[in-house]
Amino acid sequence: MSSPIRPEASISPFDTRIDGFWRGRFALVQPVGQGYRSGLDALLLASTLAPDAKGRLADLGAGAGAVGFACAARAPRLDVVCVEKMPEMVGLLAQGLALTENESFADRVSSIEADLLAPRRVLEEAGLHVGVFDHVLTNPPFYPAGHRISPDPLRAAALNALGEDFLSHWMRSSLALLKDSGRFSAILPPEALGECLPVYETRLGAIAITPIHAREGEAAIRILITGRKASRAPLAILPGCILHKTGGTPSEFLRSVSEGEALFGWR
Structure with a gap:
């Protein structure tokens, strides 16, 4: 089973700050000067979850809890498990759940400190069992092998895919946790699709790919992938979403x- 956040995990070895999201609906304790601070990618991913979602959700590669907290704030009938391998980030997640901004959902969020790429036996001992989640969302480390690796180990762990088959392994492990008919969402750079799509196509149906563009007329900077496990519905590429209008003004979508009002990515 997943474990409640421990109070003793709340001491940080570095400076932090509190960042509020969705007009104060949730907040995070995030590192300052090192590590990785969650932002738009996490909010885009959480926007694929319907407010009436229920059951159990896994946020894989949770960091300080951005996706998991957003989903718990968004869907009051949802229980969330945040899975993160770096103990420092699990500590920040614990601090975040102690914030008054998050008290409305804190009792529905738990954590597992685990490496998603560990052997299945190790994951099951940690409480990550095959086929038990209704929803799986992941914002994985995705910069490819050969990309510059930060000397900051927390930042490198959040951003860099270690090994040429890292992402395909990550996705197989993620999808194994999902129930039949369960819903999956991931956010990736477009160049990662070639590695991940063959994994999705053997395990998911109703796959939908939504390109995210910084500006109209520019190449996509991210893609959102959604799908349902064991569905037989075909793949679809949905209309792209634009973050900024010409001249840099934020779009209505952004x-x-x-x-926290958007819902997109599904057919």
């Missing part, structure tokens, strides 16, 4: 994502 505003809706930033304020």
Whole structure:
């Protein structure tokens, strides 16, 4: 079983700050000067979850809890498990759940400190069992082998895929946790699709790919992938979403994502 956040995990070995999201619906304790601070990618991913979602959700590669907290704030009938391998980030997640901004959902969020790429036996001992989650969301480390690796181990762990088959392994492990008919969402750079799509196509149906563009007329900077396990529905590429208008003004889509009102990515 997943474990409640421990109070003793709340001491940070580095400076932190509190960042509020979705007009105060949730907040995170995030590192300052090192590590990785969650932002738009996490909000985009959480925007694929419907407010009426229920059951159990896994946030894989949770960091300080951005996706998991957003989903718990968004869907009051949902229980969330945040899975993160770096103990420092699990500590920040614990601090975040102690914030008054998060008290409305803190009792529905738990954590597992585990490496998603560990052997199945190790994951099951940690409480990550095959086929038990109704929803799986993941914002994995995705910079490919050969990309510059930060000397900061926390930042490197959050951003860098270690090994040429890292992402495919990550996705296989993620999808194994999902129930039949369960819903999966991931956010990736477009160049990662070639490695991940063959994994999705053997395990998911109703796959939908939504390109995310910084500006109209520019190449996509991210893709959102959603799908249902064991569905037989075909793949679809959905219309792209634009973050900024010509001239740099935020789009209505970006505003809706930033304020927790967006729901997209499904057919």
